Amino acid sequence: MTEPSAVPDDNSLDGLRQRLSRFAAARDWEPFHTPKNLAAALSVEAGELLEIFQWLTPDQSAAVMTDPDTAHRVRDEVADVLAYLLQFCTVTGVDPLAALAAKIDRNELRFPAPGRPDGPRRSD
Amino acid sequence: MTEPSAVPDDNSLDGLRQRLSRFAAARDWEPFHTPKNLAAALSVEAGELLEIFQWLTPDQSAAVMTDPDTAHRVRDEVADVLAYLLQFCTVTGVDPLAALAAKIDRNELRFPAPGRPDGPRRSD
Amino acid sequence: MTEPSAVPDDNSLDGLRQRLSRFAAARDWEPFHTPKNLAAALSVEAGELLEIFQWLTPDQSAAVMTDPDTAHRVRDEVADVLAYLLQFCTVTGVDPLAALAAKIDRNELRFPAPGRPDGPRRSD
Amino acid sequence: MTEPSAVPDDNSLDGLRQRLSRFAAARDWEPFHTPKNLAAALSVEAGELLEIFQWLTPDQSAAVMTDPDTAHRVRDEVADVLAYLLQFCTVTGVDPLAALAAKIDRNELRFPAPGRPDGPRRSD
Numbered sequence: 001m002t003e004p005s006a007v008p009d010d011n012s013l014d015g016l017r018q019r020l021s022r023f024a025a026a027r028d029w030e031p032f033h034t035p036k037n038l039a040a041a042l043s044v045e046a047g048e049l050l051e052i053f054q055w056l057t058p059d060q061s062a063a064v065m066t067d068p069d070t071a072h073r074v075r076d077e078v079a080d081v082l083a084y085l086l087q088f089c090t091v092t093g094v095d096p097l098a099a100l101a102a103k104i105d106r107n108e109l110r111f112p113a114p115g116r117p118d119g120p121r122r123s124d
Numbered sequence: 125m126t127e128p129s130a131v132p133d134d135n136s137l138d139g140l141r142q143r144l145s146r147f148a149a150a151r152d153w154e155p156f157h158t159p160k161n162l163a164a165a166l167s168v169e170a171g172e173l174l175e176i177f178q179w180l181t182p183d184q185s186a187a188v189m190t191d192p193d194t195a196h197r198v199r200d201e202v203a204d205v206l207a208y209l210l211q212f213c214t215v216t217g218v219d220p221l222a223a224l225a226a227k228i229d230r231n232e233l234r235f236p237a238p239g240r241p242d243g244p245r246r247s248d
Numbered sequence: 249m250t251e252p253s254a255v256p257d258d259n260s261l262d263g264l265r266q267r268l269s270r271f272a273a274a275r276d277w278e279p280f281h282t283p284k285n286l287a288a289a290l291s292v293e294a295g296e297l298l299e300i301f302q303w304l305t306p307d308q309s310a311a312v313m314t315d316p317d318t319a320h321r322v323r324d325e326v327a328d329v330l331a332y333l334l335q336f337c338t339v340t341g342v343d344p345l346a347a348l349a350a351k352i353d354r355n356e357l358r359f360p361a362p363g364r365p366d367g368p369r370r371s372d
Numbered sequence: 373m374t375e376p377s378a379v380p381d382d383n384s385l386d387g388l389r390q391r392l393s394r395f396a397a398a399r400d401w402e403p404f405h406t407p408k409n410l411a412a413a414l415s416v417e418a419g420e421l422l423e424i425f426q427w428l429t430p431d432q433s434a435a436v437m438t439d440p441d442t443a444h445r446v447r448d449e450v451a452d453v454l455a456y457l458l459q460f461c462t463v464t465g466v467d468p469l470a471a472l473a474a475k476i477d478r479n480e481l482r483f484p485a486p487g488r489p490d491g492p493r494r495s496d
Contacts, residue, residue: 011225013137019228026237032427035198036177036185039170040288040426042205043295046163046170047419049212053160054412055404058305061160065216074159078209078218079227081166085205086224088173092189094202100210101135103203104143113150156303164302164412167419171295178288179280181430259473261385267476274485283446284425284433287418290453294411294418297460301408309408313464322407326466327475329414329457333450334472336421340437342450348458349383351451352391361398 013097017086024087035092042084049077137221141210148211159216166208173201261345265334272335283340290332297325385469389458396459407464414456421449 010018024030052073053061065071089096134142148154176197177185189195213220258266272278300321301309313319337344382390396402424445425433437443461468 011221013221016221016224016228023228023231023237027235028238034182034185035188036180036182037426039174039177040291040422043167043170043174043288043291044419044423044426046167046205047291047416050163050167050412051416053163054409054416056160058158058160061158062215064159065218074216075218075223076227078213078220079223081170081205081209082220082224083227085202085209089202091186092198094189094199096202096206097135097137097140099199099203100140100206103200103207104140104147107147111151113147114152161302164298167412167415168295168299168302171292171415174288175292178285178292259469261469264469264472264476271476271479271485275483276486282430282433283436284428284430287422287425291415291418291422294415294453298411298415301411304408306406306408309406310463312407313466322464323466323471324475326457326461326468327471329418329453330468330472331475333453333457337450339434340446342437342447344450344454345383345385345388347447347451348388348454351448351455352388352395355395359399361395362400 013086016082017090020083020087021090033087033091035088038084038088038091042081042088045077045080045084049074049081052077137210140206141214144207144211145214157211157215159212162208162212162215166205166212169201169204169208173198173205176201261334264330265338268331268335269338281335281339283336286332286336286339290329290336293325293328293332297322297329300325385458388454389462392455392459393462405459405463407460410456410460410463414453414460417449417452417456421446421453424449 010016024033052064052070056064064074085096088094134140148157176188176194180188188198209220212218258264272281300312300318304312312322333344336342382388396405424436424442428436436446457468460466
């Protein structure tokens with residue numbers, strides 16, 4: 001019998017994605033993890049992160065990590081957003097790093113950097 | 125003079141985070157990138173991902189990637205969410221992988237897997 | 249045969265709620281209008297309203313209605329949020345005005361106004 | 373001296389909007405109530421409403437008001453969404469009922485009801 005914990009933890013993005021999958025499977029949470037539900041949960045958690053900032057001025061917002069309790073709360077909400085994003089990627093088969101790399105490539109063409117008519121990705 | 129594009133792209137999570145930082149710096153977008161604004165943008169993009177699913181049944185939701193146009197839209201919104209999450213992490217100094225690993229560790233204690241009173245992280 | 253439009257429009261909150269119900273019924277949209285779907289749609293529209301403001305400074309935010317195109321967009325998103333909120337109330341049977349009145353009553357006790365230890369609702 | 377509570381409460385939409393304004397003014401909360409902050413708070417509260425539904429099946433979602441505690445939570449979140457929407461309307465000068473009436477008028481042209489090529493608003 002293979003114990004999940006027998007495998008040393010791999011805290012790369014894909015290793016964490018797999019840890020989350022094992023975590024959900026061990027608790028029989030998979031039936032709840034439709035793409036729709038995970039997209040809703042992601043949006044809810046993004047709202048919880050925003051809640052920390054909703055009444056702050058830009059300056060207060062920039063200093064948010066100087067208070068240890070708030071810093072902990074920020075890290076916790078970042079973790080929740082990333083967790084649901086990765087679980088969404090698992091059930092839809094999306095590769096988040098490939099999706100982002102493709103998006104940056106497109107944006108480099110769409111928004112050329114000033115002074116570089118062709119955009120930085122095309123200069124050579 | 126160092127060209128950003130002279131460095132071969134590194135499409136790891138941290139490589140993409142750095143590409144996004146260079147992208148924003150080259151366009152003078154940094155003043156807009158307060159933690160508050162990036163948290164708002166993250167929430168907006170999570171809403172755009174949810175919009176794809178809002179009227180779907182669970183079964184339709186599970187089949188969402190079978191339509192190429194919808195699949196493209198899903199990957200695009202995943203990229204946007206991840207982009208703003210990484211940019212938020214840049215300006216706050218949060219390590220997203222460490223934050224998620226710590227959260228999974230806490231959740232393994234908080235929600236022990238059935239049949240393992242101590243939880244899978246403590247069995248050995 | 250009764251025409252919905254034979255009834256003069258009543259643009260009170262409840263009149264608009266009823267117009268929205270007739271609108272959805274005439275298009276057979278009711279099966280999509282589960283409380284869950286309407287809560288998701290409400291959240292998506294609130295995100296679209298927030299999108300208008302995401303990169304604005306507080307001062308720019310305060311001046312948002314001076315530009316006619318942006319003002320139109322703001323009114324349009326307010327309408328969408330209110331539309332989904334009212335449709336949510338229709339399918340759940342929630343009376344939004346009674347819910348808000350009760351909430352304000354509770355908040356007047358929870359956050360007494362400065363200089364009025366008992367709160368303004370209790371003074372008589 | 374005029375007590376706010378000396379005026380009988382008017383729990384119409386506009387009466388509640390005014391109660392919220394007096395409530396914020398009495399607590400010196402007005403500086404926080406920029407359009408941007410209120411749009412963020414609205415989005416956060418819409419997320420809290422969605423949170424109630426995120427793991428529910430469509431059938432469970434339809435039965436959400438049968439549990440008294442959940443029903444209370446739903447009414448409370450509806451109140452929060454409406455409160456921030458009204459406060460947003462106060463600071464931007466948007467008339468929410470007029471905005472929604474105009475939107476329904478537009479949608480009746482945009483989505484004609486089946487069997488009524490001109491749409492129900494134009495039949496006479």
